[in-house]
Amino acid sequence: MEKIKTILVKEWREVFKNRLVLFTVAFLPLILTAIPLISLAATGDFGEELSNSASPSEFFGDLCVGLGEMDCTQVYTLSLFTIMFMILPVAIPVTIAAYSIVGEKTARSLEPLLATPITTTELLVGKALAAIIPAILATWISFGIYLFGARLMVNDLVFGRLLAPHWLAAVLVVAPLLTLMSVSFAMMVSSRVSDPRVAEQLSALVILPIVFLMIGQSVGFILIDQRVIWLLGGGVAVLDVILVYLAVRVFERETILTRWK
């Protein structure tokens, strides 16, 4: 435990001196929280206009049962943006995790590190937590801000929809699972490549599925409801198990130390 903490603190000391990391951990969540709030404010203002548009209820399906058209639009907007809180947990840790191992390789610091009595598990857990903890915290804090802002802008009925169990599950359970997916994928890449930039670019690919989901939703192809969230959660959990296994397997001490120049 002590060693995991040592690695964790060391990673943070190093990584938070990097501007890109500060950006992804601090500013990205702020921006992604500001966008839905601004949009929400907009739908509030232009609610009249929107309510004149062709029968929204049909398009929204059972999303709007028991709601007026403007409320319905707001609920739709909210659900559209709640997916943001699934992009954040994937995007935030990528930079930190992608750098975690290849960074040590390029600094040649991996050899003295592996010469200490640290176990591979301690090392990997320490490094993974260094990426996971800020990602989850930043996601939850942003979600908190989002809820607070939404509360000020929508009525009780609409806000109640926002607090639906599947959305809470999405943020509280699926988001951490997504973070783990992102981190284990990025660390696996980080073990294999020899250039931090390449690590970052390859690792960033992990965001794509979520982006597709978001696009699918915004063009009306998929409606993210309870079922989709549970499916997503289950799928990601399975993926996590596989990726964590692979990330540990790929970290073969001797190979990582010698076969990268």
Next chain:
Amino acid sequence: MIKTENLTKKFNSHLAVDRLTLNIGEGEVFGFLGPNGAGKTTTIRMLTCLIAPTAGKAQILQYEVGRDDQMIRRNVGVLTETPGLYDRLSAWQNLLIFARLYEVENPERQVEKYLNMLGLWERRHDPAGTFSKGMKQKLAIARALLHEPRVLFLDEPTSGLDPEAAKLVRDFIAELRGKGRTIFICTHNLDEADRLCDRIAVFKTRLRVVDTPAGLRRQLYGRKVVFHLAQTADSFIDTLRHIPLVKEIQAIDNKLVVALDEPEKHNPDLIRRLVQAGADIQFVGELRHSLEDIYLQLIRDEA
């Protein structure tokens, strides 16, 4: 302390270390001398459990490489070929991380001790990346010593340093001697091995020879005495040639070069004979072969 038996490492088909057998005693400063690519770093990496041997055995203290790796890591310190410091972190943080990873009992105190000992205390809060090469090397040595290891491996401790920094590092290593710590130094610097080490192994993929620095000289060339005469030396060859102790004799201008095992004992007799034969002796000295000659001969590949 360090014992290896037919230790071998192959990278695919490339043989990097071939059946290395060594036996290094407690408190010994052991020089592992060989040219670039000889397999020195590979050997250290096997002995510090960083890479697995392809064949053979190695034992550090009472621990077996491949079986008691964790115990070996606890008891061994290593200065890697490149310092590998965290450039963005301060000297203090760099050392503290390792003190914790090595489970040092009072990490702050140990870190302070070694920062002071190596003269880095004043700069403890500066990022390691701002340090000169020599300071980085010292910091890396401190890092290897924090847990007071009984065995210390140093991989080319002075390579790439300017002469002044190299001297500082060498002096520090000299201070580490004689404290019961076994030190294994890889180097391609003969002079360094000569000055620091109790014994030297000349190594290039295979072990060529192991001996004390003086023994190496003697073993290869025997000892030679030079008599500087006032006249040409040719005519005195016969005076000494028939003496059984004299293994070899050679005249070069007015110098007579004589090979014999124990010059201390036999020189007076030789001098007497030469004087009796009419030689005017100006100087008598021992001809020392530089270790370099010996080394170059040893690592030459017998193709």
